[in-house]
Amino acid sequence: MSFQIDKVAELARIKLKPAEKAKLEEDLKSILAYVEQLRQVDTKNVAETSHVLDLTNVFRKDEVKPSEVRDSVLESAPARQGKFFKVPKVVER
Amino acid sequence: MHQLTLKQALEEVRKDGGSALIKALSARVSSLNPKLNAFLRFDPAVSVVRGEGKGPLQGLPISIKDNICIQGLETTCASKILKGHRPPYNATAVERLKNAGAVIFGQCNMDEFAFGSSCETSAYGVCRNPWDTERVPGGSSGGSAAAVASDMTLAALGSDTGGSIRQPAAFCGVVGLKPTYGRVSRYGLIAFGSSFDQIGPITKTVEDAALLMNVLAGHDEKDSTASSEPVPDYTKSLVRDVKGLRIGLPQEYFVEGMDPEVEKSVRQAAEVFKKLGAEIKSVSLPNTSQAVAVYYIVAVAEASSNLGRFDGVRFGIRASEQSLKDLYFETRDEGFGAEAKRRILLGTFVLSAGYYDAYYRQGQKVRTLIRDDFSRAFKDVDVILSATAPTPPFKIGEKLSDPLAMYLSDILTIPANLAGVPAMSLPCGFTSSGLPVGMQLMARPFDEPALFRAAYAFEQETQVYKKKPKL
Numbered sequence: 001m002s003f004q005i006d007k008v009a010e011l012a013r014i015k016l017k018p019a020e021k022a023k024l025e026e027d028l029k030s031i032l033a034y035v036e037q038l039r040q041v042d043t044k045n046v047a048e049t050s051h052v053l054d055l056t057n058v059f060r061k062d063e064v065k066p067s068e069v070r071d072s073v074l075e076s077a078p079a080r081q082g083k084f085f086k087v088p089k090v091v092e093r
Numbered sequence: 094m095h096q097l098t099l100k101q102a103l104e105e106v107r108k109d110g111g112s113a114l115i116k117a118l119s120a121r122v123s124s125l126n127p128k129l130n131a132f133l134r135f136d137p138a139v140s141v142v143r144g145e146g147k148g149p150l151q152g153l154p155i156s157i158k159d160n161i162c163i164q165g166l167e168t169t170c171a172s173k174i175l176k177g178h179r180p181p182y183n184a185t186a187v188e189r190l191k192n193a194g195a196v197i198f199g200q201c202n203m204d205e206f207a208f209g210s211s212c213e214t215s216a217y218g219v220c221r222n223p224w225d226t227e228r229v230p231g232g233s234s235g236g237s238a239a240a241v242a243s244d245m246t247l248a249a250l251g252s253d254t255g256g257s258i259r260q261p262a263a264f265c266g267v268v269g270l271k272p273t274y275g276r277v278s279r280y281g282l283i284a285f286g287s288s289f290d291q292i293g294p295i296t297k298t299v300e301d302a303a304l305l306m307n308v309l310a311g312h313d314e315k316d317s318t319a320s321s322e323p324v325p326d327y328t329k330s331l332v333r334d335v336k337g338l339r340i341g342l343p344q345e346y347f348v349e350g351m352d353p354e355v356e357k358s359v360r361q362a363a364e365v366f367k368k369l370g371a372e373i374k375s376v377s378l379p380n381t382s383q384a385v386a387v388y389y390i391v392a393v394a395e396a397s398s399n400l401g402r403f404d405g406v407r408f409g410i411r412a413s414e415q416s417l418k419d420l421y422f423e424t425r426d427e428g429f430g431a432e433a434k435r436r437i438l439l440g441t442f443v444l445s446a447g448y449y450d451a452y453y454r455q456g457q458k459v460r461t462l463i464r465d466d467f468s469r470a471f472k473d474v475d476v477i478l479s480a481t482a483p484t485p486p487f488k489i490g491e492k493l494s495d496p497l498a499m500y501l502s503d504i505l506t507i508p509a510n511l512a513g514v515p516a517m518s519l520p521c522g523f524t525s526s527g528l529p530v531g532m533q534l535m536a537r538p539f540d541e542p543a544l545f546r547a548a549y550a551f552e553q554e555t556q557v558y559k560k561k562p563k564l
Contacts, residue, residue, distance in 0.1 A: 003442060012397065012441040013404065014434055015422035024431070027496050028439055034497055035386040035452065041459050048457035049464060052274050052288055052513030053538055058321050060314040072181030078411035085406050088414045 003029055095121045095244040096561070099301035102153055102247055111152030115196065118154055122199065122245045125564060129221045131230070131239040133159050134167060135199035150308060151194030156249040158237050159200045160207055161292065162281040163187055170283050171215035172205045174428025175409040184281020185313045186250055186292045193308045198246055202236030205430045206400065207257055207285045209233050210502050213493055214432040221489070222264060223562040224528055228486040231261030237295045238265040243564055248296040248305060252282055254289045255388050256481075256506025259518035262295055263481035263531020266520045266560070268548070269295045270302045273538045274513035275320035277306075278313035284399040286392035287318075289510040298558055299519060299548040303327035306541065322539050330545035333553050335369045340547065341376035341474035346505055351483040358522035358530040359480045362551065366478070369550055374474055378466040381508055383459050385500055388507045390443050390456035397440025403428065435496060460511050467512040471537045476547050479505055481518040481531035509535050517544045520557045 005025040009016050016024065070083060079086040094117040097105060102114055119135075126132050157163060160170045162180035164187075169175040187197065202220040204212055212220040212235025220235045222228040223243040230239040234251030238261035241249050251258040253271035262269025270293045277292045284290060294305035307328065312321040342363055347356060367373050405411035405424030412423035429437065443452035470477060482502060492499040509516035514535050521532035536543040552558055 005438070008438050008442045008445070011445060012437050013401075013421045013425055014429070014437060015426045016434070017426065020431065020434070024435055024438065027435055028442070030497055031389060031439060031500070032442075035390055035456075038383060038386050038390070038455050038459055039451070041380075041383060041455075041462070043455060043458035043462070046458045046461050048454060049288075049460040049511075050457075052464070052511075053320075055275050055318055055320060057317040058312065058314070058319070059317065069181060073407075076178055076181065076408040078405060078409065087406055088417050088420060090417050 003032060097247065098297045099153060099247050099304055100298070106152040111196070114152070115154055118198065118246060125243055125245055128226060129223060129239050129243060130218050131202055131220055131236045131243065131245060132156070132199045133169070133171065133202050133217050133236065148193035148308070149304070150190065152196060153194070154196040154198035154247055155190055156198045156201050156237060156240050156246040157187060158203050158234050158249065158251050160203060160252055160283045161186060161250055162283065163197060163200070166200070168200070168283070170206045171203045171217055172428065172430065172433065173216045173410065174403050174424070177410070178408045180281070182281065185278035185315060186309055187281065189308050201234070201240055201249055204233035204235070205433050206396070207233040207252055207254055208396070208432045208436050210256070210260060210499050211487070211492065212236060212261070213489060214430055216430055219489055222486050223564055224266065225486070227488055228528070229264065229489055231264030231482070231486060233257040234295060235261045238262050238267055238269065241265070241267045241295050241297060242562060244561070248294060248301055250292055251295045252290055252292050253510065254286045254392060255510050256503045258293045258295060259481050259506050259516060259531070259533060260503065262518040264486040264529065266529030266562070267295055267297060268299055268302050268517065268519045268558070269293065270306065270517045270541070270544070271509060271515060272306065272310065272541060273515040275318055276515070276539065276541070277309045278316040278319040280313055280315040286395040287399065288395060289392055299545060299552050300328070300331055302517070303331055303545050320539070325542055327541060327545055330542035331549045332546060333550045335366060335371040335547055335550045338371045338476060338543070338547060339374060339474040340366050340371045341374050341470055341477045343376050343378045343381070343470070343477055343479055345378050345381040346479035348483060348504065351480065352485060354524040355480050355482070355484060355530050359478065359532050362521040362532050363478060365551060365554055366547070369554060371547070376470040376474055376477065378470055378508065380459065380462045380466050384463055384508045384511055385504050387456045387459045387463065387511060389439070389500055390452050391460060393436045393440035394444050394453050395440070397437045397444065400433070400437055432496070463508055464512045467514055475536065475543050477535040479533050481505060481533040485524050485528040485530060505533060514538055515541045515544055517548055519548050519552060521551070521555070522557060523560070
């Protein structure tokens with residue numbers, strides 16, 4: 001197990017403050033050392049749990065209905081422009 | 094008036110419509126909340142939403158944990174990242190309460206995104222235990238449990254991913270029920286661990302929990318994991334009769350390091366059941382010691398995925414607009430607290446290439462072993478009895494710097510979430526220093542009636558619930 005906090009933080013899209021990085025790294029290493037115990041459990045013939053109960057998806061009828069959620073959803077956005085979420089420019093001309 | 098149970102208040106509200114009750118409870122919130130911080134938002138003019146239905150909860154005030162969406166009201170999961178977020182819809186649980194006539198009565202404090210066992214990780218300040226304000230109320234539904242225990246509200250909704258309804262219920266001396274996975278719709282519950290999360294009631298009595306479950310339970314077309322299993326009338330299980338009920342004591346749940354006063358209370362509870370005619374048997378759940386490790390792999394994996402949506406684009410705060418990438422990184426750095434970051438990083442790691450099989454897949458396999466333990470045990474017994482938490486409520490700050498110690502405090506509640514079985518915590522006694530002790534009852538999937546039957550018989554026999562904190 002090689003835990004590199006900078007790499008994981010990059011994957012998780014979190015820019016860590018230098019002051020918190022050392023403590024988080026130490027905590028995560030100790031948690032991962034604890035969960036190492038699971039490797040000792042013999043699971044050769046055990047299936048993974050995919051659903052906790054024997055639930056099957058119950059779908060509603062596939063019917064066309066009016067949807068008027070766009071404006072109410074956009075009201076929660078930190079920035080919007082017309083019918084869209086507004087984000088910083090990602091493509092240069 | 095604030096001391097009424099839900100059932101008693103029902104009678105009261107029938108007389109005068111409930112205005113006097115709302116007024117009495119609002120006054121109590123104004124006087125006590127500055128001390129306890131159980132409510133994050135309580136402004137009777139804004140946050141009290143009257144239901145329009147004329148159902149079984151007509152006029153009764155029910156409080157809501159801050160991770161359950163209420164249309165038009167700020168809902169933050171006690172996190173800075175969702176500050177100002179007003180959901181455009183109601184959670185199904187809230188909709189059902191409103192349709193039953195309930196009054197939505199304020200929003201309760203919690204651990205940020207339900208990540209915690211102490212209600213100390215809220216971005217809006219620590220919540221305190223009404224029995225001793227130097228101690229934690231438990232987490233993550235600590236605000237809901239503290240509000241009910243201090244008689245600031247009649248009942249509250251919580252959510253339980255690894256014990257977040259039951260452990261605070263135990264720490265605050267109230268009743269908390271985690272229903273079977275799929276029994277209550279998760280639509281509108283801001284997701285933490287989607288294969289674990291359940292909404293459930295936190296109440297003063299077992300009867301009140303049954304009244305709320307009658308409203309909350311049942312299929313929902315908006316949640317494909319909500320079961321279509323028929324819903325019984327839970328109040329019909331409230332009988333003072335446990336004759337012939339087989340109750341199992343799992344040997345692995347009386348763990349090393351368990352507080353002796355907690356163990357004594359639970360063993361005495363078993364004696365009460367025996368006296369009432371139940372059969373007490375020893376059972377074994379041999380993979381219990383792996384439960385915390387499994388949980389902190391699988392639940393954080395789900396959490397890191399669920400929290401991917403919080404990036405400053407669609408809701409909540411936005412930190413910087415230098416570039417889209419900076420916007421993501423800086424919003425998440427500023428918006429998430431330390432425990433949320435810890436779990437997102439851990440979840441990202443266990444799902445990352447090269448580690449997925451060793452951690453996540455292996456975790457899901459051991460989860461199967463834990464489920465199998467329960468299936469075997471429930472061939473011999475109808476209900477399993479244990480402590481809810483290995484210790485009484487601990488001091489504020491005591492476990493905050495050691496996350497592993499904090500995680501291990503959930504060792505007795507996590508297995509029920511891994512297996513999806515229903516579990517209830519109810520008060521069973523007090524320590525010599527006057528702190529509440531909770532016991533946990535677990536049953537087969539969808540057999541909440543067995544929990545109500547056992548819990549009601551115990552509660553009515555012992556009347557432990559009548560003792561109140563001095564505030």
